Amino acid sequence: xxxxxxxxxxxxxxxxxxxxxxxxxxxxxxxxxxxxxxxxxxxxxxxxxxxxxxxxxxxxxxxxxxxxxxxxxxxxxxxxxxxxxxxxxxxxxxxxxxxxxxxxxxxxxxxxxxxxxxxxxxxxxxxxxxxxxxxxxxxxxxxxxxxxxxxxxxxxxxxxxxxxxxxxxxxxxxxxxxxxxxxxxxxxxxxxxxxxxxxxxxxxxxxxxxxxxxxxxxxxxxxxxxxxxxxxxx
Numbered sequence: 510x511x512x513x514x515x516x517x518x519x520x521x522x523x524x525x526x527x528x529x530x531x532x533x534x535x536x537x538x539x540x541x542x543x544x545x546x547x548x549x550x551x552x553x554x555x556x557x558x559x560x561x562x563x564x565x566x567x568x569x570x571x572x573x574x575x576x577x578x579x580x581x582x583x584x585x586x587x588x589x590x591x592x593x594x595x596x597x598x599x600x601x602x603x604x605x606x607x608x609x610x611x612x613x614x615x616x617x618x619x620x621x622x623x624x625x626x627x628x629x630x631x632x633x634x635x636x637x638x639x640x641x642x643x644x645x646x647x648x649x650x651x652x653x654x655x656x657x658x659x660x661x662x663x664x665x666x667x668x669x670x671x672x673x674x675x676x677x678x679x680x681x682x683x684x685x686x687x688x689x690x691x692x693x694x695x696x697x698x699x700x701x702x703x704x705x706x707x708x709x710x711x712x713x714x715x716x717x718x719x720x721x722x723x724x725x726x727x728x729x730x731x732x733x734x735x736x737x738x739x740x741x742x743x
Contacts, residue, residue, distance in 0.1 A: 600643035
C-alpha cells in the first residue's frame with residue numbers, strides 16, 4: 510500500500526510540475542523576465558554566459574566557469590526545475606572547449622558521473638549524460654550502487670569521502686588499461702566524488718603497471734572555491 514501511495518504521489522508531482530512548466534517556461538532563468546521569443550534565456554543572458562566562460566586548468570582538472578550566482582541559477586534550473594532543454598544550451602557553450610580537451614589530452618574514453626538513483630528517478634535524466642548526448646560524444650556509463658546523501662549537505666571533507674565510498678561499480682567488460690580517460694561532471698567542489706570514481710577504475714587492476722598506465726583527466730563545467738583553495742588534483 511505504501512509503495513502504491515508513493516508511486517501515485519510521484520505521478521501527481523510530475524503532473525503539477527508539467528503544469529507549472531507550461532505556465533512559466535518562457536521566462537529567463539536569470540532575470541525571471543518574460544522572453545519575447547521562446548527559449549531558455551534571453552540573448553543578453555546567453556551572451557553573459559558566453560563572455561564569462563574561460564577554460565582553465567588546475568593540475569589534472571579543467572573547468573570553464575567559477576561557481577557564481579549566475580551559474581548556480583543555470584544549474585538549479587537544469588537539475589532541480591527539470592529544465593532538460595538547458596543541456597542543449599550548455600553543449601553549445603562548451604563544445605569548443607570540450608573538443609580541445611579531447612584532442613589536447615588524447616582522450617580514449619569519456620566517463621560520465623552517474624547520479625543518485627533516487628534523484629535520477631525524480632528528475633527523469635542524468636544532467637551530465639544529456640550534455641554528452643547533445644555533444645554527440647560516445648561515453649562510458651558507470652553504475653551508482655549506493656544512494657548517497659547530497660554532497661552539498663556535508664561540509665566536512667572526511668564525511669564526503671565516507672558518504673561516497675563504494676558508491677560506484679565499473680563494468681568488467683570495459684578495458685581502461687593504457688587509456689587516457691576523461692571524467693565529465695557538472696560541478697567540482699572538493700573532488701571527493703571524482704576521486705572515488707578514479708579509485709574504482711584503478712581498483713579493477715591488481716598489477717601496479719596496469720594502474721600506472723591509466724591517465725585520468727577531469728572536465729567540469731564549474732569549480733567551487735574549495736577545490737581551488739586546496740589546489741586539488743583528482
